[in-house]
Structure formats: C-alpha cells, structure tokens
Amino acid sequence: MKKMIDSKKQWNIIDEKLTSSDQAQLQELELNPVVYRILKNKGYTSDEIQAFLNPSPKNLYDPYLMHDMQKGVERIQQAVIEGQKIVIYGDYDVDGITSTSIMYESLEQLGANVIYYIPDRFKDGYGPNKEAYQRLIEDGAQLIVTVDNGIAGKEAIEFAQKQGVDVVVTDHHEIPNDLPDAYAIIHPRFAGSEYPFGGLSGAGVAFKVAAALLEELPEDALDLVALGTVADIVPLKDENRILVKYGLQVLNQTIRPGIISLLEKSGIAEKKVTTDTIGYSIAPRLNALGRIENANEGVELLTTLDDQRADQLAEKTVKLNAKRQDIVNDIYEQALAMLDSKQDDLVNVVAAKGWHEGVLGIVASRLVDQTGKPTIVLGIDSKTNIAKGSGRSIEAFHMFNALDGHRDILEKFGGHHMACGLSVDVNKLPQLNAVLNLEAKKQNLTEKSKEIQDVYELSIKDATLEMYEELNALEPFGEENPRPTFYFKDFQLESVNLIGKKQETLKLKVSGVDAIKFNVAEDEYTEIKDNTTAFQFIGNLAANTWKNQTNIQIQISDMKLNSSELQKVNEPNKVVVARKTQLKTGDFLAANQTYIFFNEKLYQNVRPHLVHGSRAFLYNDFSNLAGKEAVIVDFPLKLKDFEILVPQLKKFDKITFWCFSVKSAAKIGLPSRNDYAKVYRFFKSVKGVDFKKDVNKLANTLQMKKDLLVLIMQVFFEVGFVKIDNGVVSGVDNVAPQNLEQSEVYQKHLQKIKSEQVFLTSNPAKLEQWINELIK
Incomplete structure (x- = not known):
C-alpha cells in the first residue's frame, strides 16, 4: 500500500x-x-450552561475561604501599619510577572513600604533561593510575600523565619509532602481548605489576596489577572472564566502605558484583544524578558505610568522576543537535523554546546509537535561538562515517572507528567537515552501511540x-x-x-x-x-x-x-478498519449481518436492535459462527482474548472492525506516585467524605481528572488504604506498604490501555495488515 x-x-x-x-x-x-x-x-446541565455563558463577578468566591488568608492578610496589614519593608518575591514567567504587579500595586495603594524582586532564571533558578533571601534580608527586608512560588521553598523560607523575617506564601503549584514552615500559606488547594475552586493561577491567587487587603474587588488589576491566567494555561472554567472574561474587557480599554505601547509595537493595537492575542502575542513577548535577560523590567513595563519609559521597555521587550525567536528557530533546526539519525528512538534526546538554556522548553515543545514523540533538549556547558535543559511529553508517556527511578544518573531533576527540567553529565547522555527508550517500552509507548x-x-x-x-x-x-x-x-x-x-x-x-x-x-x-x-x-x-x-x-x-x-485502487483486503466513536441503533440495520462483541453488557444492549436475519455473538461463543461478512463491534480488554477469536475469522470473506470503546483508558491515564500520595494525604487529613456526592468537587480540589481519581480510589479500596462506611470514605491508619501497580484494578486498566494502543490509536492501515497476517 x-x-x-x-x-x-x-x-x-x-x-x-x-x-x-x-x-x-x-x-x-x-x-x-x-x-x-x-x-x-x-457535561453541563441547563443551569450550568446558563452560568457558563453568563459569567458574573457576583459568582467570585470569598477570598477568606482560602487557607491561611486571614492569617496572611493580617500579617501584611501589620507590616503596612508599622512601615516594615515588604519584599514581593515573584517569578520570571508571565504568571509571576503579573502576580508581582498585582501585589505590588495593591500594597502601594495601601501606602506600604514595598519593593519587588524577580529571581534571575540563570543565577537564582525557580522559586525561593536561600542566597537571594539572604541578600534581601541584609538589605532590610522585614516581610517576604511570595507570589506564584514558595510552596516548595522549604530551605530558603526556614532560613528567613530563623532570621526573624516572616514569609507569607501565596502560590498555586503542586503541594509537596514536606511543606515549608512559613508564617502563612495561602493556597487554593490546601488539604482541608473550604475554597471551592483549586484551578487559580498565581495571578489569580494574588488577585484574591489583593481583594482581601483592599476589602473590595481590585477591578484595575483584572487586566493583569487575565494575562497571568491565560499565559499559565490553567483551566478556563469556574472562577478563572469570570476573571478572564472581565479582564479582557479591561485589557481592551487599558490605560496602562506599558500594555498600550507593547500592543502598538507588536502590530496588534488595532485588533480586539482575545485569549489568542495573549497566548500568541503578548505572553511570548513578556516571557522573552525572563528567558533572555531578567524579568524585573516586565513588572516595570506593566506598572509604570511614564509613557516614555513604557515605550523604551516595550521596544526592548519586542526586540528580545525577536532575538528569542531567532534563537529558538536556530536550535530547532539543529535539533531536528540531529533526530534524522534517531528515527528508531521512542523518546527524542538531543544535546549540543552553545544552546541557550532559556528557550530549550520551547524547542522541546516544537519537536514534540513535529515528531509526535516525547522530547528532551539539553544545552551543554563546556566548562562543567553538564547538560542542562527541559523535556516535554505527550499524554501517553509519563515523563516524571520515567525518570524518577533513575535519579542516580542525573545531577538534578524535577517535573510532572507532561514536562521536566533536568541536568546530566555529558558522559551519561547515552545512558539517559537508553533509559528513556526502556521506560517508554515499559509504559507501552510505541510509534502508534497518539x-x-x-x-x-x-x-x-x-x-x-x-x-x-x-x-x-x-x-x-x-x-x-x-x-x-x-x-x-x-x-x-x-x-x-x-x-x-x-x-x-x-x-x-x-x-x-x-x-x-x-x-x-x-x-x-x-x-x-x-x-x-x-x-x-x-x-x-x-x-x-x-x-x-x-x-x-x-x-x-x-x-x-x-x-x-x-x-479502492489496491488489492482488496479481507480486513477493513473503520473505527466508530459512537454507536446508534441505525448502525445495526444491515440485513444478514454477523456482529461480534467482547463486552457482554454491550452485547446484551445491542441484541434487541438487530434486524431479522442478523446475529450477535460473544467472541468466545463459536456456535454457528459463520457468514460472508462480520463486524467486530468493540475490541478486547486483553490481547489474549483476541487470539481466541482470530482462528474463527477465517470463516468470513470480509471483517470490518469498528473498535468501539465506551470510555478511553488511555485518556484517563495511569496514576503517578505523586497522584497516589496526594489522594492518600487528603483522605488521611479529612475525617470523612461522601465520595459519590462530592467526587467532582474532590477532583477539582486535587486538580485531577475525575476518572483518574475514581481509578485511584478503586485501587485504594482493593488494597485496604481506604474504607467506606455508609457511603462515607475515610483513610485507614497504619497501612502496610504495597505495590499498587500489582492490584487487580490497576492491571485491568493497564491491559485496556495496551489494547487501545493496538485497536484504537494505531495506524489503521498497519492494523489491517497485522490482523490479515494473523488470520493467514
């Protein structure tokens, strides 16, 4: 073919x-x-559709429902009243820049003695840095307020607290097992918190803190919270949808000199600002500051009232973005050429000297889009012989799990399902390449995975x-x-x-x-x-x-x-793959047809709808199984079940595979160790939850797909990590460690993912060829 x-x-x-x-x-x-x-x-009901189409500020939640909001706000108010020097410690991406700007403007409005500090990507790294904290304290900092970071900054925060400098953390990132000993931790997903929506960006959390401090909705900051929310790719639903909708209205009428100048110099001043404008035009330019130089000027650009200074900063931002684009394109072309000799690898790993560290994540994303494979891009430091960079993945490959068990070959490593940052000795690059290919096979990643x-x-x-x-x-x-x-x-x-x-x-x-x-x-x-x-x-x-x-x-x-x-223009195949994502009664109106099922419940549901002369069989019931044509309606949960059926298919002249699936196991994914730990910690910290009633709220709180949460709970129930009493779920104390991946629930789910990779996501032509060869 x-x-x-x-x-x-x-x-x-x-x-x-x-x-x-x-x-x-x-x-x-x-x-x-x-x-x-x-x-x-x-899945929206009629009322939810109305709420979705008509988001309203009146539906924003009370900021004091968030964990430690009262405590944190009172400490900041004390610092304002006493004239203590407050340092806002931000981050170098758009969410961090806008979070810093929101908090800075709000505290200035209250008359605070406040400055901001954006860590340098190349010197300080991400999040609280002990050396940076020490410099700030030596310069007179009496209160540090983090925005868009801090939840994982245990060492630096404990250092500050021991120096008598309180740290108020405002963050939205993943909550680690070992929390920092901060004065207050304001976080929308803190275990036991009553806050209804866990999907806020760092700018969203800063906005809620500002609302509590100012005792009113900070409408002037809506444009900034929209920028941060869209740029950080958090879910645009619930509270985020309200903030972005009204934030876009403010953006389209903005009086901020920096944003006006940036739009003009980007050639988009005459166009309506949308989420696409933010995602493809504004955010990349603001991010370029932190990728190429230092993002402090990003905060100045967003907050300055000086038209001349705004023009200077906007001009610099646009030029740095153009430089960033050239650097990305150059590295991308080099990396793509390297991959020509790596066609058999399931995971792309490329490294070279002279590659700019600040853009390697962008290059990795582009290579994923181009090749469909998980990709790691590393820049080699000639002096240290260390390769440092970023990885980006696909849904079918859990990048964190793949590397988490191989920290012995890495200098530094951190990340999650879809992305990672890492450092590795150059001499260990071949080992890293081999490990990733091995882990890809363990996760059943193939060239067919989509x-x-x-x-x-x-x-x-x-x-x-x-x-x-x-x-x-x-x-x-x-x-x-x-x-x-x-x-x-x-x-x-x-x-x-x-x-x-x-x-x-x-x-x-x-x-x-x-x-x-x-x-x-x-x-x-x-x-x-x-x-x-x-x-x-x-x-x-x-x-x-x-x-x-x-x-x-x-x-x-x-x-x-x-x-x-x-x-039609080639030799006809005995097998035709014509996948169906939905089944209707009209699909079963063909006369004298033979339908074969693997799912017994689906088989029982369809049988009443068959027309006269058509017949339905389960895959392991061979009585009177014959005819000219057959339709395989669904597919097996275990590949061994398909082997049982294959010899019987020889009886038919033509077999059509619909490969229907009620729910995709691959789309649900496999739980990571962090997923298990997060859910177990939650049920240990909360006395009891009506899981069936509150499952949607729990998934939102834990920032997890509902189906994945249900899978984890099924595993926990099987191994005895949770118990159910009158529908109320609670954690079990003193459980013995177990290999959760050996549970029956997990193994069945894993088997279905493997089967889906063969029957649902493989190339149809290759699947046809494979089945034909099996039958022959």
Missing part, C-alpha cells in the same frame, strides 16, 4: 444526536444546536461566518475550554496549492470554503493532490479579512488520507 499522510492525533469524532429533551432545553436557552452540543458534551482529541462533526455547508459568530458565545477560549475543533464532512476538495515565501502553507478550496494549514511538506502536498477523495481533516473556524472583505476560513489542525478510500 502506498505511504499515506497520517494524523498526528487520534480523532474522537462526536456526533451525538439531540433528544426531544435536548430540543426543549435548546429552545429555552435560545442556543445554536452546535453550541448546545459542545456544552452538553462537557493523543486523543475530541472533535465535533460538522457539515461543510455549516462552516459560515454566522456559525463562527455563534461559537464566540463560548469565549474566552483556553485550557479545558479550547476553541471547538471540527471534523468536516460532505465536502469536495476543489483545489490544492502551496503558497507563501517558502511554499510551506497549504491552501485548499473545500466546497467553496478556503482552508489553510501551515508547515506542510512538499511530499504531503503531492499526496493530497493525488488522492483528493481520500483527504480528511479537522480544524477550527476563523474569520479572515482581506481588502475589507471578511470571509470564513478553516484553519486545519490535523489531516490524513483515509485508508479505505485508497484501498
């Missing part, structure tokens, strides 16, 4: 039909059906400016509320062209609608042109204005060639 363009992600196509109850709610809410389907798929993306089915005739405007009701877009991605159907591919200076932009005419995709190779363009009927794509709707004319445009995010369409 001819080599095909394949999608970078596994598309989960949602085409749920609206019920009569849905139609009634639709009329009551006066919503576009597509918008309603999207919100319904998120991230699953939800997409909504949309006819091309509905791709209109009117639809685009209707979808804007879902704004602001961001993490956990992305701009809707659609799988387009019922189209004809009318023209295929490459445009742009480097001829790397694909421009299509699809049933009269323009569609574009950036960074397309010439061989991909040729394949599409030669196989127009096999072309499939997903993308977002956008408005494109050219010469004062605005038209709808589709921005393609992923594409592939349909193997079944290509198959």
Whole structure:
C-alpha cells in the first residue's frame, strides 16, 4: 500500500444526536444546536450552561475561604501599619510577572513600604533561593510575600523565619509532602481548605489576596489577572472564566502605558484583544524578558505610568522576543537535523554546546509537535561538562515517572507528567537515552501511540461566518475550554496549492470554503493532490479579512488520507478498519449481518436492535459462527482474548472492525506516585467524605481528572488504604506498604490501555495488515 499522510492525533469524532429533551432545553436557552452540543458534551446541565455563558463577578468566591488568608492578610496589614519593608518575591514567567504587579500595586495603594524582586532564571533558578533571601534580608527586608512560588521553598523560607523575617506564601503549584514552615500559606488547594475552586493561577491567587487587603474587588488589576491566567494555561472554567472574561474587557480599554505601547509595537493595537492575542502575542513577548535577560523590567513595563519609559521597555521587550525567536528557530533546526539519525528512538534526546538554556522548553515543545514523540533538549556547558535543559511529553508517556527511578544518573531533576527540567553529565547522555527508550517500552509507548482529541462533526455547508459568530458565545477560549475543533464532512476538495515565501502553507478550496494549514511538506502536498477523495481533516473556524472583505476560513489542525478510500485502487483486503466513536441503533440495520462483541453488557444492549436475519455473538461463543461478512463491534480488554477469536475469522470473506470503546483508558491515564500520595494525604487529613456526592468537587480540589481519581480510589479500596462506611470514605491508619501497580484494578486498566494502543490509536492501515497476517 502506498505511504499515506497520517494524523498526528487520534480523532474522537462526536456526533451525538439531540433528544426531544435536548430540543426543549435548546429552545429555552435560545442556543445554536452546535453550541448546545459542545456544552452538553462537557457535561453541563441547563443551569450550568446558563452560568457558563453568563459569567458574573457576583459568582467570585470569598477570598477568606482560602487557607491561611486571614492569617496572611493580617500579617501584611501589620507590616503596612508599622512601615516594615515588604519584599514581593515573584517569578520570571508571565504568571509571576503579573502576580508581582498585582501585589505590588495593591500594597502601594495601601501606602506600604514595598519593593519587588524577580529571581534571575540563570543565577537564582525557580522559586525561593536561600542566597537571594539572604541578600534581601541584609538589605532590610522585614516581610517576604511570595507570589506564584514558595510552596516548595522549604530551605530558603526556614532560613528567613530563623532570621526573624516572616514569609507569607501565596502560590498555586503542586503541594509537596514536606511543606515549608512559613508564617502563612495561602493556597487554593490546601488539604482541608473550604475554597471551592483549586484551578487559580498565581495571578489569580494574588488577585484574591489583593481583594482581601483592599476589602473590595481590585477591578484595575483584572487586566493583569487575565494575562497571568491565560499565559499559565490553567483551566478556563469556574472562577478563572469570570476573571478572564472581565479582564479582557479591561485589557481592551487599558490605560496602562506599558500594555498600550507593547500592543502598538507588536502590530496588534488595532485588533480586539482575545485569549489568542495573549497566548500568541503578548505572553511570548513578556516571557522573552525572563528567558533572555531578567524579568524585573516586565513588572516595570506593566506598572509604570511614564509613557516614555513604557515605550523604551516595550521596544526592548519586542526586540528580545525577536532575538528569542531567532534563537529558538536556530536550535530547532539543529535539533531536528540531529533526530534524522534517531528515527528508531521512542523518546527524542538531543544535546549540543552553545544552546541557550532559556528557550530549550520551547524547542522541546516544537519537536514534540513535529515528531509526535516525547522530547528532551539539553544545552551543554563546556566548562562543567553538564547538560542542562527541559523535556516535554505527550499524554501517553509519563515523563516524571520515567525518570524518577533513575535519579542516580542525573545531577538534578524535577517535573510532572507532561514536562521536566533536568541536568546530566555529558558522559551519561547515552545512558539517559537508553533509559528513556526502556521506560517508554515499559509504559507501552510505541510509534502508534497518539493523543486523543475530541472533535465535533460538522457539515461543510455549516462552516459560515454566522456559525463562527455563534461559537464566540463560548469565549474566552483556553485550557479545558479550547476553541471547538471540527471534523468536516460532505465536502469536495476543489483545489490544492502551496503558497507563501517558502511554499510551506497549504491552501485548499473545500466546497467553496478556503482552508489553510501551515508547515506542510512538499511530499504531503503531492499526496493530497493525488488522492483528493481520500483527504480528511479537522480544524477550527476563523474569520479572515482581506481588502475589507471578511470571509470564513478553516484553519486545519490535523489531516490524513483515509485508508479505505485508497484501498479502492489496491488489492482488496479481507480486513477493513473503520473505527466508530459512537454507536446508534441505525448502525445495526444491515440485513444478514454477523456482529461480534467482547463486552457482554454491550452485547446484551445491542441484541434487541438487530434486524431479522442478523446475529450477535460473544467472541468466545463459536456456535454457528459463520457468514460472508462480520463486524467486530468493540475490541478486547486483553490481547489474549483476541487470539481466541482470530482462528474463527477465517470463516468470513470480509471483517470490518469498528473498535468501539465506551470510555478511553488511555485518556484517563495511569496514576503517578505523586497522584497516589496526594489522594492518600487528603483522605488521611479529612475525617470523612461522601465520595459519590462530592467526587467532582474532590477532583477539582486535587486538580485531577475525575476518572483518574475514581481509578485511584478503586485501587485504594482493593488494597485496604481506604474504607467506606455508609457511603462515607475515610483513610485507614497504619497501612502496610504495597505495590499498587500489582492490584487487580490497576492491571485491568493497564491491559485496556495496551489494547487501545493496538485497536484504537494505531495506524489503521498497519492494523489491517497485522490482523490479515494473523488470520493467514
């Protein structure tokens, strides 16, 4: 079979039909059906849809519900009254810069003796630094208030407290087992806290502290909290959605000289500021300050009232960002060339001398997008012979777990599921490469592993400016509320062209609608042109204005060639993979069809809907199993179950695999040791929880997917780490250590992930070939 363009992600196509109850709610809410389907798929009730579409400041939570808010605010107020020197200790990214600015402006408004300090990425590193604290204390600091950091700064904070300098921590990051002995820890997810929403950014926490200090909503800081919230990629739901919606309104009418000048010098002053403007234009420029030099000037840019100084700082910010882009592009090209000789590696590891440490995370992200593989990019220090850098991962590979057990070969290491920072001796780079490939195999990562993306089915005739405007009701877009991605159907591919200076932009005419995709190779363009009927794509709707004319445009995010369409010009296969993400009764109307199931419950549900002459079988029931064609409706939870069925498939002339799955185990993921520890600590610290009733609130508090939390609780219940009494869950004291990965619940979940990698996320053509070979 001819080599095909394949999608970078596994598309989960949602085409749920609206019920009569849905139609009634639709009329009551006066919503576009597509918008309603999207919100319904998120699990929102009618009331929740109303709240989502109409976020209001009145729904912001009382800041004093947050852990230690009262204590922290009283200590800051004492410092203000007594004229003590307060130092705001921030961070060098956008969330840290905006957090610092919010706290600084609020304390200045109260007449405080206040300064701010942004640590240097290259000298101080992230978070509280003992040497930096010592310098600040020697310079007269009497109270240190951290913003967007501090929860993991045990050593530096204990040093400060011993010097008689109190530290008030305001943070939103992961809570470690060993907490710092700070005067107060203000954190939205602190165990036992009554705060209803744990997803705030550092700027969000600073904003809530400011609200408590000022005893009113600090509306002047809404623009800053929107910048920090969007830039830090926290969930745009609940309180964050309110802060960003109203923050964008302030941003679009901003009187801050620094922001006005930055927008002008970035060429976007005349455009409406949206979350995309922040994510793609404002945030990268502000981040460039901390990546290339020092981010102190970022706070000055956001808070200055001097127009001339604002222009100077904005000019410098734009120039540093351009420099950052050039550095990133240069390293990216070098790294990409290195990967040509590493095609067989499951995890990319690249390192070189002279690479700028401040941009390696960006390069790693771009390489992940390009290759679909987890990637680590390291810069080598010629003097120390230490390679230091960043890693970025994919959903199917837990990067922290992969490296956590190999700290003996690393100088420094820290991170989470999707990212890490590390240092390693150059001589141990081959060992690091080997370890990552080994761990990738242990996690069942293969070249077939793909991230699953939800997409909504949309006819091309509905791709209109009117639809685009209707979808804007879902704004602001961001993490956990992305701009809707659609799988387009019922189209004809009318023209295929490459445009742009480097001829790397694909421009299509699809049933009269323009569609574009950036960074397309010439061989991909040729394949599409030669196989127009096999072309499939997903993308977002956008408005494109050219010469004062605005038209709808589709921005393609992923594409592939349909193997079944290509198959028409090749030798026919006995096996056809035609995956289904949803099942409807209409799928079972074919006469004289044989349907085979692995899931007994699904088998029992479907049987009443079969038409006369069609039959249904379980995979291990071979009585009268024969016919011309068969449909394998779902797939096995264990690959061994499939081996039982394979010999029986020889009886059929054609077998179609729908590979339907009720719920994706891979999307749930595997719990990390940190996940287990966090949940266990919570249930040990809280006397009892009605888990079934409060599961959504618990998942939000722990910042964890609900399904992952449920999986962990099932494991804990099996091994006796928790007990249930009348529906109330509580932790068990003095439990013996156990290997949780050996539990039956965990192993079943792991088996399903392995099976999904074969039947759900593999290349369809390769899966067809593999099954055909098995049958033969």
